[in-house]
Amino acid sequence: MDALTVPAAWRERLERRGLAPLAGTSRRYALWIAFLCAVIAVGVFAYVRQVQEGLIVTGMRDRISWGVYIASFVFFIGISHAGTLLSAILRATKARWQLSVTRMAEFITVVALMVGALFPLIDLGRPDRILNVLLYGRWQSPLLWDVFAISTYLTGSTLYLYLPLIPDFALCRDRLGPSAPRWRRALFTVLALGWRGTPAQRRLLDRAITVMMIVIIPVAVSVHTVVSWIFAMSLRVPFNTTIFGPYFVAGAIFSGIAAIIVLMAVLRKLLHLEEWITRTQFVSLGYLMAAFTLIMGYANLNEYVTHGYKMEEGFVFHFDQLMTGPFMWPFWTYVVAGIALPGLLVLNPRTRTIPGITVAAVLVLVTMWIERYLIVVAGLRVPVMPYEPASYVPSWVEVAILAAAFALFALLISVFAKVFPVISVWEVAEHRGPEPGAPAAVEEPLPARRKILLGEAPS
Amino acid sequence: MVIDLRRCDGCQSVGKPPQCTAACIEGHFAPAPMEWVQVYEAGLPGGGTQFIPTPCQNCQNAPCVNVCPVGATFHTPEGTVLIDQQRCIGCRICMEACPYDRRFFNWGTAPQPPEALFMDYSPEHQSPAIRGTVMKCDFCPDMARSGRLPYCAQGCPNRAIYYGDLEEDVATNGDEVVRLSRFLSENAAYRLKEELGTEPRVHYIPGHGEAVGRSASRKGRKPTEWPWQERRAGATSWTR
Amino acid sequence: MRRAVAAAATLLVLALSAPSVVAAADPSRLALTAPATARFGETIGVGARLTDGQGAPISGARIVVVTPMRFLNGAGDAVLLDGRTDKDGSVAGEIAIRSTEPLALRARFGGDTQYDAAEAAARISVEGEAVALYEQHAGARVPMLNQAPGADGVSLAAGAGDGVLGRMRELWPALSGWPIAAALITVWSIFAFAVSLLFRIRSAGALP
Numbered sequence: 001m002d003a004l005t006v007p008a009a010w011r012e013r014l015e016r017r018g019l020a021p022l023a024g025t026s027r028r029y030a031l032w033i034a035f036l037c038a039v040i041a042v043g044v045f046a047y048v049r050q051v052q053e054g055l056i057v058t059g060m061r062d063r064i065s066w067g068v069y070i071a072s073f074v075f076f077i078g079i080s081h082a083g084t085l086l087s088a089i090l091r092a093t094k095a096r097w098q099l100s101v102t103r104m105a106e107f108i109t110v111v112a113l114m115v116g117a118l119f120p121l122i123d124l125g126r127p128d129r130i131l132n133v134l135l136y137g138r139w140q141s142p143l144l145w146d147v148f149a150i151s152t153y154l155t156g157s158t159l160y161l162y163l164p165l166i167p168d169f170a171l172c173r174d175r176l177g178p179s180a181p182r183w184r185r186a187l188f189t190v191l192a193l194g195w196r197g198t199p200a201q202r203r204l205l206d207r208a209i210t211v212m213m214i215v216i217i218p219v220a221v222s223v224h225t226v227v228s229w230i231f232a233m234s235l236r237v238p239f240n241t242t243i244f245g246p247y248f249v250a251g252a253i254f255s256g257i258a259a260i261i262v263l264m265a266v267l268r269k270l271l272h273l274e275e276w277i278t279r280t281q282f283v284s285l286g287y288l289m290a291a292f293t294l295i296m297g298y299a300n301l302n303e304y305v306t307h308g309y310k311m312e313e314g315f316v317f318h319f320d321q322l323m324t325g326p327f328m329w330p331f332w333t334y335v336v337a338g339i340a341l342p343g344l345l346v347l348n349p350r351t352r353t354i355p356g357i358t359v360a361a362v363l364v365l366v367t368m369w370i371e372r373y374l375i376v377v378a379g380l381r382v383p384v385m386p387y388e389p390a391s392y393v394p395s396w397v398e399v400a401i402l403a404a405a406f407a408l409f410a411l412l413i414s415v416f417a418k419v420f421p422v423i424s425v426w427e428v429a430e431h432r433g434p435e436p437g438a439p440a441a442v443e444e445p446l447p448a449r450r451k452i453l454l455g456e457a458p459s
Numbered sequence: 460m461v462i463d464l465r466r467c468d469g470c471q472s473v474g475k476p477p478q479c480t481a482a483c484i485e486g487h488f489a490p491a492p493m494e495w496v497q498v499y500e501a502g503l504p505g506g507g508t509q510f511i512p513t514p515c516q517n518c519q520n521a522p523c524v525n526v527c528p529v530g531a532t533f534h535t536p537e538g539t540v541l542i543d544q545q546r547c548i549g550c551r552i553c554m555e556a557c558p559y560d561r562r563f564f565n566w567g568t569a570p571q572p573p574e575a576l577f578m579d580y581s582p583e584h585q586s587p588a589i590r591g592t593v594m595k596c597d598f599c600p601d602m603a604r605s606g607r608l609p610y611c612a613q614g615c616p617n618r619a620i621y622y623g624d625l626e627e628d629v630a631t632n633g634d635e636v637v638r639l640s641r642f643l644s645e646n647a648a649y650r651l652k653e654e655l656g657t658e659p660r661v662h663y664i665p666g667h668g669e670a671v672g673r674s675a676s677r678k679g680r681k682p683t684e685w686p687w688q689e690r691r692a693g694a695t696s697w698t699r
Numbered sequence: 700m701r702r703a704v705a706a707a708a709t710l711l712v713l714a715l716s717a718p719s720v721v722a723a724a725d726p727s728r729l730a731l732t733a734p735a736t737a738r739f740g741e742t743i744g745v746g747a748r749l750t751d752g753q754g755a756p757i758s759g760a761r762i763v764v765v766t767p768m769r770f771l772n773g774a775g776d777a778v779l780l781d782g783r784t785d786k787d788g789s790v791a792g793e794i795a796i797r798s799t800e801p802l803a804l805r806a807r808f809g810g811d812t813q814y815d816a817a818e819a820a821a822r823i824s825v826e827g828e829a830v831a832l833y834e835q836h837a838g839a840r841v842p843m844l845n846q847a848p849g850a851d852g853v854s855l856a857a858g859a860g861d862g863v864l865g866r867m868r869e870l871w872p873a874l875s876g877w878p879i880a881a882a883l884i885t886v887w888s889i890f891a892f893a894v895s896l897l898f899r900i901r902s903a904g905a906l907p
Binding site: 626627628630631633641 | 768769770771772773774775776777778779781795797798
């Protein structure tokens with residue numbers, strides 16, 4: 001790939017902006033971290049109660065034996081597909097507009113996988129016996145497939161996050177001011193792997209990125225397919241369907257797009273990245289999201305029409321509870337606010353703005369969690385024997401742990417954004433160049449204490 | 460196991476909770492609210508109800524055994540499906556997989572009588588109950604070894620429950636002995652949710668207690684009781 | 700329909716067991732034909748023929764063939780055959796040999812208004828070793844790759860078996876899941892290749 005010729009001042013601005021968050025913290029950031037830690041602490045307390053008392057402190061019981069935990073597991077594994085889509089699928093198709101947000105998308109992938117993988121562990125009745133999965137693991141079990149797939153995906157996406165970071169680590173290493181702490185310099189030196197940008201190194205890095213880009217796509221598809229199989233391998237009426245694999249993968253990419261749009265909007269504002277993340281990125285991702293509303297709607301139509309036409313025994317109950325029964329509100333919220341409204345917001349030229357698309361993405365994120373909740377809880381509620389349908393209300397423990405998981409997600413993203421450049425500086429500089437419709441560059445002076453770290457350009 | 464529904468009246472005639480469930484709870488110290496053999500009341504096509512005592516179906520193609528990630532649920536060489544509560548990690552995927560609602564989780568410290576605590580644990584009788592693990596009907600292999608019928612079959616006042624051996628093709632309810640294959644065919648026995656392909660080892664002979672004089676229109680049974688709700692220190696019970 | 704049959708059968712049993720009030724009934728003779736020996740696991744044909752004192756066949760009479768059986772604390776006569784004689788006076792049926800114990804058969808005609816009751820017995824000795832006849836077919840199976848979980852008892856390791864796959868399984872029982880293992884090995888070796896490229900990047904950056 002030939003490097004673009006870009007204006008030197010532009011590149012300098014990009015490097016400064018890209019590295020600025022690394023150069024210091026504000027009081028606001030410290031408060032934010034403290035707030036997240038407090039939420040996590042409440043969640044940890046709730047989990048300690050759960051370990052002490054057993055799962056009786058949750059709202060789950062024999063008949064609805066999975067609840068918020070497994071729904072959130074599916075949700076977080078779903079949004080982890082953001083990175084794969086943006087950096088792998090779009091990179092493979094040689095799209096260039098997404099280069100300024102690939103790094104964020106890869107953060108989401110790694111962090112969402114870390115948080116998502118915690119949920120099955122939290123859900124265990126005997127977390128002390130977790131090693132049994134290694135000692136007595138049976139490959140025939142869908143849960144083992146999850147263990148294999150998620151550990152593979154986490155390893156692969158961590159590697160894939162790291163590869164394009166190498167030249168940026170070198171940049172950090174070279175641009176660190178003389179007063180930067182010694183550990184930071186040592187860290188960047190180690191992580192930069194002696195990167196000097198020689199043609200041989202570029203060739204090797206390009207090759208590594210290409211290999212990982214290709215292998216990560218089937219791994220990502222397999223991950224969400226086997227996540228759906230913990231349901232689809234069951235004989236329960238709403239789960240016993242072939243559409244679950246593709247449907248879960250589509251839902252995963254759908255919520256992944258929404259997650260990256262939200263994160264992009266937040267970081268763009270907080271880190272002043274308006275020059276590199278413009279309406280182009282929002283509209284392109286918005287169109288993708290709109291396309292996925294159609295795919296999701298199509299998958300739902302397929303599922304509900306093929307079963308609803310025949311009205312097998314359990315489905316009569318399932319339909320009633322979703323459409324007119326106890327799950328009526330969440331279900332119609334999902335249909336209206338999760339499928340119809342986001343699509344309309346993106347397709348209507350008047351709302352096809354950065355705020356409009358961000359609102360659509362928030363709607364999608366919220367309703368996709370609801371959708372996962374409906375799959376798990378409404379699915380398990382369908383009686384399999386002649387008994388009165390059970391009810392499930394999450395307890396404070398589950399709510400606290402869920403809140404802690406979101407806080408952990410935000411915390412890890414916040415820390416990542418402080419430690420690593422949130423924009424793939426070298427890729428934007430070399431393969432994208434200035435954004436076509438970027439706002440006029442305003443050279444904001446960096447706060448004084450940040451100048452210490454980003455002293456001067458390397459000679 | 461063969462359950463002759465013609466003879467099951469949900470223990471309406473003795474005016475007690477279902478005695479199969481009661482005997483099972485007594486024998487296994489099954490914690491509340493677990494009814495390992497549960498008597499469901501299901502509607503009949505022409506109105507009225509029938510009672511269906513439902514133990515673990517001991518499926519040959521057992522969904523729970525297939526999905527267990529650690530092999531804590533397994534087939535014994537005789538084919539019985541047991542749970543090793545000392546290996547179970549409590550993921551509850553088996554409860555999601557079981558299409559008969561026959562698995563029970565120890566959500567908290569289960570109420571059990573003190574004598575349960577003195578038993579040596581074995582997957583064959585599952586006492587004492589271990590918090591955070593799954594339990595279910597175990598087909599009483601320890602009872603069979605000592606030449607006795609399972610608790611439920613012993614407890615049934617109408618001798619509706621036959622227990623047998625598919626290998627020797629024989630079954631008994633304690634009173635009479637039948638040739639299993641012939642008994643099933645002659646009485647047009649069926650299995651629950653046959654269409655799922657789970658191949659249960661529990662067979663039902665259709666009926667609604669008519670052989671013991673129950674009218675299908677007489678609905679309702681006495682609720683199951685657990686004699687030791689609060690007899691274990693720190694125990695909590697819950698609802699299903 | 701079934702209930703009607705059952706009711707009729709109940710009435711019939713009652714009628715059969717009721718003491719005969721007819722003083723002079725004709726004698727009847729029952730003959731039970733069964734092979735003297737049978738192999739374990741085999742299904743044999745058994746027949747009974749009911750005739751009157753003159754040797755003429757009696758049709759429409761109910762014949763029950765039973766054998767004494769015992770299981771746990773239950774014992775008694777288990778019905779093996781239950782049928783009505785045809786116009787030739789015969790009933791026939793099949794019996795599966797499921798035990799190595801000699802099989803004692805007893806056929807019985809309960810008598811009716813015209814004929815006296817009659818009985819016949821036969822004894823079948825069983826040859827051959829007892830092997831497991833009942834085969835459970837359980838579990839998620841991939842043909843030729845793995846056995847049903849727990850088919851070999853509490854141990855959940857798949858059986859070894861012959862051939863290359865079998866030897867592989869001896870090395871690592873979980874290899875019976877080799878489709879998954881193969882996918883994992885492929886993906887992880889690609890990861891390893893990418894990591895090896897990292898080392899080459901490092902050495903390519905070394906200053907001469």
